[in-house]
Amino acid sequence: TKRYSITLLPGDGIGPEVISVAKNVLKLAGSLEGIEFSFQEMPMGGAALDLTGVPLPEETLSTAQRADAVLLGAIGGYKWDKNEKHLKPETGLLQLREGLKVFANLRPATVLPQLVDSSTLKKDVAEGVDLMVVRELTGGIYFGKPRGFGTNEKGEDIGFNTEVYSTHEIDRIARVAFEIARKRRGQLCSVDKANVLEASMLWRKRVTAIASEYPDVELSHMYVDNAAMQLVRYPKQFDTIVTNNIFGDILSDEASMITGSIGMLPSASLGESGPGLFEPIHGSAPDIAGQDKANPLATILSAAMLLKYGLGEANAANRIENAVLDTLNRGFRTGDIYSTGNKLVGCKEMGEEVLKSV
Amino acid sequence: TKRYSITLLPGDGIGPEVISVAKNVLKLAGSLEGIEFSFQEMPMGGAALDLTGVPLPEETLSTAQRADAVLLGAIGGYKWDKNEKHLKPETGLLQLREGLKVFANLRPATVLPQLVDSSTLKKDVAEGVDLMVVRELTGGIYFGKPRGFGTNEKGEDIGFNTEVYSTHEIDRIARVAFEIARKRRGQLCSVDKANVLEASMLWRKRVTAIASEYPDVELSHMYVDNAAMQLVRYPKQFDTIVTNNIFGDILSDEASMITGSIGMLPSASLGESGPGLFEPIHGSAPDIAGQDKANPLATILSAAMLLKYGLGEANAANRIENAVLDTLNRGFRTGDIYSTGNKLVGCKEMGEEVLKSV
Ligand SMILES: CC(C)[C@H](C(=O)O)[C@@H](O)C(=O)O
Numbered sequence: 001t002k003r004y005s006i007t008l009l010p011g012d013g014i015g016p017e018v019i020s021v022a023k024n025v026l027k028l029a030g031s032l033e034g035i036e037f038s039f040q041e042m043p044m045g046g047a048a049l050d051l052t053g054v055p056l057p058e059e060t061l062s063t064a065q066r067a068d069a070v071l072l073g074a075i076g077g078y079k080w081d082k083n084e085k086h087l088k089p090e091t092g093l094l095q096l097r098e099g100l101k102v103f104a105n106l107r108p109a110t111v112l113p114q115l116v117d118s119s120t121l122k123k124d125v126a127e128g129v130d131l132m133v134v135r136e137l138t139g140g141i142y143f144g145k146p147r148g149f150g151t152n153e154k155g156e157d158i159g160f161n162t163e164v165y166s167t168h169e170i171d172r173i174a175r176v177a178f179e180i181a182r183k184r185r186g187q188l189c190s191v192d193k194a195n196v197l198e199a200s201m202l203w204r205k206r207v208t209a210i211a212s213e214y215p216d217v218e219l220s221h222m223y224v225d226n227a228a229m230q231l232v233r234y235p236k237q238f239d240t241i242v243t244n245n246i247f248g249d250i251l252s253d254e255a256s257m258i259t260g261s262i263g264m265l266p267s268a269s270l271g272e273s274g275p276g277l278f279e280p281i282h283g284s285a286p287d288i289a290g291q292d293k294a295n296p297l298a299t300i301l302s303a304a305m306l307l308k309y310g311l312g313e314a315n316a317a318n319r320i321e322n323a324v325l326d327t328l329n330r331g332f333r334t335g336d337i338y339s340t341g342n343k344l345v346g347c348k349e350m351g352e353e354v355l356k357s358v
Numbered sequence: 359t360k361r362y363s364i365t366l367l368p369g370d371g372i373g374p375e376v377i378s379v380a381k382n383v384l385k386l387a388g389s390l391e392g393i394e395f396s397f398q399e400m401p402m403g404g405a406a407l408d409l410t411g412v413p414l415p416e417e418t419l420s421t422a423q424r425a426d427a428v429l430l431g432a433i434g435g436y437k438w439d440k441n442e443k444h445l446k447p448e449t450g451l452l453q454l455r456e457g458l459k460v461f462a463n464l465r466p467a468t469v470l471p472q473l474v475d476s477s478t479l480k481k482d483v484a485e486g487v488d489l490m491v492v493r494e495l496t497g498g499i500y501f502g503k504p505r506g507f508g509t510n511e512k513g514e515d516i517g518f519n520t521e522v523y524s525t526h527e528i529d530r531i532a533r534v535a536f537e538i539a540r541k542r543r544g545q546l547c548s549v550d551k552a553n554v555l556e557a558s559m560l561w562r563k564r565v566t567a568i569a570s571e572y573p574d575v576e577l578s579h580m581y582v583d584n585a586a587m588q589l590v591r592y593p594k595q596f597d598t599i600v601t602n603n604i605f606g607d608i609l610s611d612e613a614s615m616i617t618g619s620i621g622m623l624p625s626a627s628l629g630e631s632g633p634g635l636f637e638p639i640h641g642s643a644p645d646i647a648g649q650d651k652a653n654p655l656a657t658i659l660s661a662a663m664l665l666k667y668g669l670g671e672a673n674a675a676n677r678i679e680n681a682v683l684d685t686l687n688r689g690f691r692t693g694d695i696y697s698t699g700n701k702l703v704g705c706k707e708m709g710e711e712v713l714k715s716v
């Protein structure tokens with residue numbers, strides 16, 4: 001038996017519910033492939049703030065750093081919304097990404113045939129959408145310095161941030177994206193604002209340079225405003241998208257909504273080495289927390305990404321992915337993806353049905 | 359008779375075609391309301407580059423500055439795409455905005471009942487969408503300093519830009535947005551990334567402060583990633599959106615595509631005083647330039663915004679808006695908005711039909 005240690009970060013809102021379901025699925029899929037997991041559950045986000053006064057306790061980070069992979073539920077909630085910046089749940093998430101050095105954020109947006117009607121896009125536009133946003137996650141305006149508050153030459157208060165990318169940061173995220181595009185349909189679209197921003201000009205130059213290492217991948221470039229339009233107009237034109245931290249934040253959320261089922265979408269954040277961070281793209285949904293209404297499938301599919309990208313256990317990952325499809329085919333739906341004719345279930349029951357299919 | 363001087367900047371691609379049509383509509387609508395125009399046509403963008411070597415000749419800027427309003431067609435094209443930054447058509451546009459000090463960019467996105475089928479969104483999601491994006495246009499990361507290229511402490515090349523806003527810049531764009539929301543449905547949604555960026559924290563603080571001057575307007579705040587989702591999920595929730603330069607660039611384009619008819623959408627850019635800049639939001643469409651295929655309605659509606667917001671001539675503006683609706687009701691369509699059962703016309707003929715309805 002292979003053994004892996006997994007840090008679980010349930011977080012806030014619906015986080016604990018979906019993590020508890022995903023943990024069981026991970027266990028079963030692993031055991032059927034001769035894999036054994038040890039789990040360490042650690043506080044993070046608002047839960048950690050309440051418990052320890054900080055959104056990412058040192059012990060949580062160091063435990064995560066020593067793990068083979070990290071599975072996160074969701075963080076945040078009204079309760080901590082007015083906190084100062086260093087006491088926001090979100091700040092804990094940014095510290096976790098930085099602490100794990102996970103610079104490559106993979107966000108698939110796939111329209112499953114079973115759920116095509118959930119999209120607000122017309123059926124012929126939505127069906128068959130299968131794209132992957134590769135977002136740079138530890139650089140750019142999220143982390144750039146200088147940042148802060150001050151006064152300008154006119155004596156007015158200002159707030160400022162720095163968008164900055166180095167060749168090294170661009171090259172490594174570009175390579176991740178080219179590798180992924182190569183394993184998909186061989187098309188990579190790099191999104192920037194190179195007609196205005198110097199940081200984007202360097203981005204475009206380096207991505208173009210790295211392309212020579214991947215002659216089998218077709219590279220194109222698109223301005224971010226146009227990309228925001230094209231995702232609505234004709235999302236099927238995209239295979240793999242690579243972009244910076246802030247554009248990736250915006251475009252991956254837009255792409256996810258185009259699928260109409262963000263309760264279904266997982267994500268993976270990977271570094272050069274060390275544990276990856278895996279989490280559903282949805283938020284903590286405080287309004288339905290504790291009511292057994294959450295859709296656990298995004299977290300379950302995040303566990304599948306953990307197996308595939310984090311541990312290289314493709315067989316166990318496929319088991320989970322197939323189990324999710326099978327459960328959908330058997331008609332089980334949580335409220336967010338329910339349509340008449342299907343069977344409405346809660347978070348726990350959905351988890352049990354997936355277990356039956358693993 | 360009232361007299362106004364209008365600077366026309368036809369620009370590149372389909373720009374000259376749509377400007378020539380809009381000019382005639384402007385003339386007629388004006389004359390019916392006792393208004394006379396003098397027009398000065400000046401080179402700008404790629405056309406100016408070819409003629410004078412720079413994308414915004416001094417004479418073009420100074421003529422525009424002396425005018426009562428400026429109507430722009432479109433700029434850019436493949437020919438100049440590889441130019442260095444200071445020789446790009448886009449740079450001319452940024453210089454024009456800066457030179458005219460037009461800090462408030464108004465971008466309506468309206469789904470006309472006649473064109474609801476053009477949207478890629480389902481009919482019940484698209485119909486009735488009527489929102490206005492108020493984008494800050496002369497600040498933020500587009501103009502912030504320092505910017506450029508350099509090396510970091512590790513000796514790697516870097517490209518960098520500065521996102522910066524002052525209280526003064528935020529306050530004035532907020533007031534424009536509150537005024538507009540007040541004349542619309544009284545709802546203003548301010549979009550930022552205040553959970554991460556200091557520039558956004560100051561933005562949120564100041565917009566919240568200015569709200570006390572507008573007790574009749576309901577203010578809400580939304581993160582930019584969520585806004586990109588909500589525009590796809592349920593665009594009817596929005597009345598007026600106010601946001602910074604780069605988020606406004608992305609979200610206004612996304613919103614325009616949601617209407618499905620970007621060939622229909624005008625924009626206005628206004629300053630504290632001095633001439634406003636009015637332009638269709640579509641680009642120069644080099645692939646159909648010179649073929650009499652362009653949809654002139656966005657430019658015609660920009661001329662209506664020019665009358666309304668630039669000159670305070672609401673009657674003449676209404677004439678044009680009604681003429682456009684009437685022309686659509688009579689079934690005339692350019693290729694981009696054509697559907698069976700309607701009459702397909704070119705750019706010129708569309709212009710002539712609008713003239714009949716003015
Ligand atoms: C919570 C927030 C800091 C975060 C981000 O902006 O990266 C979130 O929106 C995401 O995309 O994971």
Ligand SMILES: CC(C)[C@H](C(=O)O)[C@@H](O)C(=O)O
Pocket residue numbers: 195196225448451452607
């Ligand atoms: C051409 C470009 C510089 C411009 C911008 O980004 O502002 C355009 O996209 C727009 O929105 O008017």
